[in-house]
Amino acid sequence: MALLDVENLTIDIPTEAGLLHAVGGVSFSLDRGETLAIVGESGSGKSLTSLAIMDLLPGRAIRRATRLSFDGIDLAATSDRQMEDLRGDRIAMIFQEPMTSLNPAYTIGDQLTEALRRHRKVSRTEARDRAVHLLERVGITAAASRLGQYPHQLSGGLRQRVMIAMGLMCEPDLIIADEPTTALDVTIQAQILRLLRDIQREFGMALILVTHDLGVVARVADKVAVMYAGRLVETGTTRAVFGAPSHPYTRGLLRSIPVPGRTAPGEPLGTIPGQVPSLIGNVSGCAFRNRCDLAVEACAGAIPDVALAPGHSMACILEPSLARPQ
Incomplete structure (x- = not known):
């Protein structure tokens, strides 16, 4: 049994302009001793997802999930007192x-x-x-x-x-680290990441690492969940996602970081044009379609989860051979 099992997690926040669908249909699992990195640009819903696990969402936020289980405990059904007993003790x-x-x-x-x-x-x-x-x-x-x-x-x-x-x-079973190296210089970042990895191995803890830094992910994560506009667009092992990135957003993120030995000094890095769409009101289709070079009319409809390999999938209507660069 997985230590943490999240299935179809949604977070809605009422605003004056309408209902904000901040997180929609997020699912993942994590075993003891594993590291899961949730990656994506600012505003993609990474931090809200982690706060939902801790039951620390803003007061107006509405959390729903088909399953939200920690070591057999139904987090969606726990009382405030039960969550207080878990926070800081078994989940930090x-x-x-x-x-x-x-x-x-x-x-x-x-x-x-x-x-x-x-x-x-x-x-x-x-x-x-x-x-x-x-x-x-x-x-x-x-x-x-x-x-x-x-x-x-x-x-x-x-x-x-x-x-x-x-x-x-309290030697927790699960630690959630939300951008633990933000605002630190590069040398300190490396020290903090090495420290987290060493301590995780020593204590046998599961770790969720929330970050937008793919370089960090490549060094410490076992599994990756790529998040965009409140949805997971690609999930898999770190080796699979980095070795065969398939969703156009994942590939856009990877193009934006320099590759040692391949990116020449001064060479411009890749960018993703456009802006994240509003998540207020009716949200349908692929949220990335307004920024995607491969978008077609069908992207405005239902988006299936496509299995690329065991444990590696993406949310896209394109065939994997078309989504990946030739």
Whole structure:
């Protein structure tokens, strides 16, 4: 049985202009120890999908799913109290911007120990010892002295490491990392990614990595789910998606990143023209059709899920041989 099983997840948000269909029909599964990367440009619904799993959506958002199961627990049917018992304990989240996720009024030590003392019967001393151990594990020097500091006294890289340590306090089964390397310089990004990968292997956790950086995905993910305008357009193993990208959007994303040894210095990178369509009101057909060079009239109708290979599929009416570049 999969640790996390998501089937036909939809998220609608009422707005003054009408109902916003932010996420529509998203399905994926994740086993213990696996890493799933959800990729796509800003506004594609990646973060809302992860917040739906945590039941942390905005108050007006409407979440529906045929199945939303974590280790046999029906997340769609759990009470607020049951979700509070799961969050921070068995499911943890590393938020996108640690400066706004960490409370500026509380010390690092207070924020690290809060979840452990909430979910485990441990003393304050035991909780602080655990916090020091994990701060050291994530590469923070003089860890004990950091407990008395406030978030504004730490650099961006150190704050991100604190967020990772916070997520590990109760040794969760699943960690959701929402753009964990955003706003960090390239050197720190590489350190954070290596740290996440090493810790995942050490603790045997499942990891959902939300990102728009395909270079990150290639280094750490086992499976990839490419998301556009609230829908999954291509899913598969990292090897399959990178080795044989089939949906026109996936190929557009891959053309936008340089390839070592193939992209010459100064050579212009690929772009995807146009804009993401509005998701308010009636939404039908392929949302990418207004930006796709291969679009035909039938793209405005129902879009099937096409199996490309075992565990690799795309949502497109084109034959795989036509969708892929010749």
